[in-house]
Amino acid sequence: MVVLEITTPTRPPLSLFYRAWFDRIVPLLGRLAGAIMGVASLLGLSSSEGEIADAYTYLPSSVRRFPAPTELAAEMERAGLCEVRYVLIAGGIVAIHAGTVSPESA
Numbered sequence: 001m002v003v004l005e006i007t008t009p010t011r012p013p014l015s016l017f018y019r020a021w022f023d024r025i026v027p028l029l030g031r032l033a034g035a036i037m038g039v040a041s042l043l044g045l046s047s048s049e050g051e052i053a054d055a056y057t058y059l060p061s062s063v064r065r066f067p068a069p070t071e072l073a074a075e076m077e078r079a080g081l082c083e084v085r086y087v088l089i090a091g092g093i094v095a096i097h098a099g100t101v102s103p104e105s106a
Contacts, residue, residue, distance in 0.1 A: 001081060002098045003072065006063050009092035018093060027057045069095045 008022075009015045034054075067075060069086050072095070076084045081099030088095050 001076070001101070002096065003076075005066060005069075005072070005095050005097070006093060007066070007069055007088070007095045008063065011092065014091045014093075022060045022063070026060055030054075030057055069097070072097055 009018050066072075069088060073084050073086050076097060076099045080102070082102045084097065084099040086095050086097040
C-alpha cells in the first residue's frame with residue numbers, strides 16, 4: 001500500500017513560509033475563486049461558488065488534523081502492514097508512505 005500525503009514541514013524557513021501560505025493565502029485564493037464563481041453564477045455560467053471557497057478553507061485544517069508522518073507509519077504497522085517506511089520530499093511538504101501486506105494475511 002502506498003499513501004501520498006501533504007504534511008506540515010517542521011524546519012524553518014520553509015515551515016514559516018508554508019504556514020503563511022497554507023493558513024492565509026490558500027483560503028484567500030479560495031474566497032477569490034468563490035467570488036469569481038459567484039459572478040459566473042450571476043451570469044448563468046456556474047453554480048458552485050460556495051463549494052470552491054469551502055474546499056480551500058477546509059484543506060489547511062484537514063492537513064493539520066492528519067497524523068504526522070511518524071504517527072501514520074505507526075498506524076500502518078498497527079493495522080498489520082509490514083516493512084512500513086516513508087520518505088519526506090519537497091522540503092517536508094509531501095510524505096510518501098509504503099507498506100506491504102504479509103502473505104499470511106493476504
